[in-house]
Amino acid sequence: MIITIAAVLAIGLLGFIIQHNQVLSYTIFVNSAPQKVIFYDADRHPVKTIYLIGDRRKKTATGVQGTLVVARKIHLNKNYRSLKAVRYVDSRQRGLLKIQSDPVMEFYYPSRNGKLRSNGRCKIVGHPEIKYFSWQGTSGRDN
Template sequence: MKDNKLSITCPNCGKLNVIGSPRCSNSGHPLPNSNQWGPPQHQRIPKRLVGITLTVAAVLAMILLWTIIQHNQALSYATFLNSAPQKVILYNARHRPVKTVYLIGDQRKKTTTGIQGTLVVANKVRPDSDYRNLRPVRYTDSRSAGMVVIETKPTMRFYYPERTGKLTYNGRCTVAGHPDVRYFSWQNISGGVTK
């Protein structure tokens, strides 16, 4: 008995023929291409396509990871107070600037309800970064209360948009004794709007 792996059957008469024969030895009928009966041929994927696919997958993974971190990270305004001067512009109900102040962090500590610390409030940024002649004031950054309170005279309150503690840099605020102040914009002097 012949090994079928080494032979090919004629579709016309059914006779077994040697693989590679162009025609049947019995009927003379053309035989199918013997390559299709051999071991499976694996097509190679071009290296460039593999590289592009891996690059796209890596970029998508980084974007997904960044999105997850940003969504789950509860930032506070106090996070930035001790890193660089913060420019805060106060706006009225028509979103027109009323006053600009600069907040420079001094000390801070974590508490069970948020962050407490001291900072100085300046009307302008000093080029020599020397704010020792300004009196520090207390602040409380409380995500549970949904606001940052700066105990200046008058007291300033900046509200988180939600109680979840997700920080935004434009929002609602109040200044005691100044009902015209309604909104704020919080910027990091060293790098534009803090993000």
């Protein structure tokens, strides 16, 4: 009985350690397919739509860093490498994905354990009306 209890506790502890150290971030999805991001005002009315197209990424001990392209529209067969890539830092410890574009965009995690949701709070420098976002994968075409 003691061995069974010890095994269950060990498995639970191992699961907690793996989940805590696993880097789950929005940017994992940016590098797999273009991501459509819709921004909303405080009343949840759509204000603006952009697309994020991953360029490079590197995992770190505290999150993910890399570059991506911010586009207003996406088109099949377009070479987005010609657009200027911007830096991003996806920090699970801070609960924040920060894109160093013009304007700077900040997406807040709903919790610091790295669990993803397809929507949440955000902030765009110079656009105080924008409060929320929704995040969706795309097929590579503007929908």
